[in-house]
Structures are given as structure tokens and as C-alpha cells.
Amino acid sequence: MDGELFPRERAVIAPGAVHVPDWLGAARQRELLAACRAWARPPAGLRTVRTPGGGVMTARQVCLGLHWYAYGYARTAVDGDGEPVKPMPPWLAELGREAVAAAYGAPPEPGPDTAYDIALINFYDGDSRMGMHRDAEERSTAPVVSLSLGDTCVFRFGNTASRGRPYQDVELCSGDLFVFGGPSRPAYHGVPKVLPGTGPRELGLTGRLNITLRVGGLG
Ligand SMILES: O=C(O)CCC(=O)C(=O)O
Ligand SMILES: [Fe+2]
Helix, strand or coil, X not given: CCCCCCCCXXXXXXXXXXXXXXXXXXXXXXXXXXXXXXXXXXXXXXXXXXXXXXXXXXXXXXEECCEEECCEEECXXXXXXXXXXXXXXXXHHHHHHHHHXXXXXXXXCCCCCCCCCEEEEEEECCCCCXXXXXXXXXXXXXXXXXXXXXXXXXXXXXXXXXXXXXXXXXXXXXXXXXXXXXXXXXXXXXEEEECCCCCCHHHCCCCEEEEEEXXXXXX
């Protein structure tokens, strides 16, 4: 972000969990936002996610490649309009590989079932947040790639044993990359707070978007 007193630097938050500030330049952020707006439209567009316990997630979501629901993956928007999920574009899968290379200094191992084939896009407005959870519906152990656009949030990165402490709070700003793999892949994480009005004005987004890229390993 412009106007920082000190440049924010790449930080290893836990083994396999790396924060790369400002990974996406302004042009890339604009392109990604335009793509998210198109994906959010029906069919199989942005929806409110309900949990089996009767809860409602405050962040609304759209999926690509496979449709995530609480708690599994499907080929159609089973908890939405029932339409087929939109495909994962090859350029977004490639961005996932580039992100892993940027975070770890080496590209992911090639091989079967290593392509980023799922994207979950969460839109946070008002006081949307996300409780502590693990990304556990994938069968692959490939790192999760997280890209943020718009308002800054507090991203809470915890441990693999419980939702509680120890955890670290990291501010994710527009354009930031966060990758969690290896021993950190099963770590609990969440978004306790979004800071309204903190996104880059020229992006033209009210609220926050987060895109996670995942390898399903679901054949
Ligand atoms: O919004 C974020 O930064 C995290 C999103 C997340 O944890 C998820 O989609 O599973
Ligand atoms: Fe998650």
C-alpha cells in the first residue's frame, strides 16, 4: 500500500506459512476484481452460505472448479441455485503456481493432482468476518494460496490443534499474498475483522475480496 512509513516485508508466520505483501500490482488487482465481478453473477454466483447447525456465514461466496458447501465439495451449487459451478480458468491455476513459487522461492512439485483446480472467493462487506476454521475438505496437501483485494483485514493464523491460542494476527492489505502449506496446511485461521474504507481508492471496491486457490485432489 502507498503511504506506509516502512515497507512491509515478506514474513514467515509459521513453518510453511508465508505472507508476501503487495504481491499483486495495481493492474493485476483490477483484472482480478473485474473477473470476480463476472464470477459473482448468476448462474452459480455469489451466495450466502448456511452451516448445518443453522448458522449463516457473514461473508458471501462464489466458487470456481468445484463448489464448496458446509462441509464438502460438489459440481453444482447445491446450497445455491443448483447450477453447475463455473470452471477454474487456466490463468488462475497458473497464478496459484506463481504464488507458491513467490512465497517459497521454488515452484510446486509437478505431478498428478498438483494443479490449482478450485477457487473460493469470499466477499466481506459491512461487518463480515470469518470464524476460526481449517480448510479441510480438500484431499490434497498442496498449499492454500490466498489473495486479498480491497479493504485491509486482520487475518488470524493459529495452530493445528485448536481454534484458540497461540495465534498470530497479520494485516492483509489489497494485493497481499498469503500461502499456507507443509506443517501449516491444517492450521486454524480466520478473519476477526475487516477495516472499512482502507482499500486503495483507485481500485473502486467497497469491502474486501479474498480468493483462495486450492488443489482438491478429489479426482
Ligand atoms: O478471507 C480470508 O482471508 C480467509 C478465507 C478463508 O479462510 C477461506 O476461504 O477458507
Ligand atoms: Fe480458510
